[in-house]
Amino acid sequence: MGKDHSHDHDHSHLDGMELKVRTLESLLVEKGYVDPGxxxxxxxxxETRVGPRNGAAVVAKAWSDPAYLDRLRENATAAIGELGFTGRQGEHMRIVENTPEIHNMVVCTLCSCYPWPVLGLPPVWYKSAPYRSRAVSEPEAVLAEFGVTLPEGKTIRVWDSTAEMRYLVIPERPAGTEDWSESQLAELVTRDSMIGTGLALLPDEVA
Amino acid sequence: MSAREALAEIASIPRDCGEPVFAEPWEARAFALAVHLNERGVFTWSEWADAFGANLKANTQAGEPGSYYEIWWQTLEEMGERHGLASAVERSHRSGEWQAAAARTPHGKPIEL
Known part of the structure; x- marks a missing residue:
């Protein structure tokens, strides 16, 4: 877990529409009116309609423009807002950068804690109970299931989102892309690479 | 009726390039629940469209209109009662159970009933 990440409460909360949806949905499933599958x-x-393309634009700009990366580090909510991507509820965004030594991964206990303005709707697996608990207890095994094997000795940091704080992983920029434009670079940035369950694509993986 | 046909019937659903867009994940679940209950034959889509349309209209005339999917959700709860799926009393009871479950669940663990 990120050591500088703190919670102002020690248990979970459900409120507003999230609570109403869980309430009715669980009743309907229990009575057999609704098939959860x-x-x-x-x-x-x-789920991909809001689309993770906004996030890819943020990452590509961070890779290309050091001044923009600095602004992201300083105040990610404002820097992402510069590109026109803002949340309805003013969620605070923070970037976590992958490096040769560190791999970051994001999880949340509530399905609502996801950076929608940049990544769109969360995939179903992100909201599933196994991912939510195993991402914390055995991140290597979870990554392996996503087909990701990290180099020996790399540290994995798992960031637990809250209603107040959402994380965006900045994946490592692939080698061999030094002269690429921002729009070309954005093609390499997948949704999973911004959650940390994947890596950015390599130049030969895009047509 | 499929989701696609259901969409075609209600022109006001917010969309982009013809596909629905949701501001928050619960909105997509609310949309899916209505489509699914219709597929299962709980109500017809025209019954849904009428009930939702009436709520939308009443809400627009009120001082502080709720969001599109909040009104969608209100309609879903009403339809649940009308067709005997889940009463207000059951919802109130279940809501309390979820809140209690959240309160005993440490952050970092999934909330389960």
């Missing part, structure tokens, strides 16, 4: 399927059809 079918429900997930409908949601999944639309």
């Amino acid at each position: 079918a429900l997930d399927e409908i949601v999944e059809t639309y």
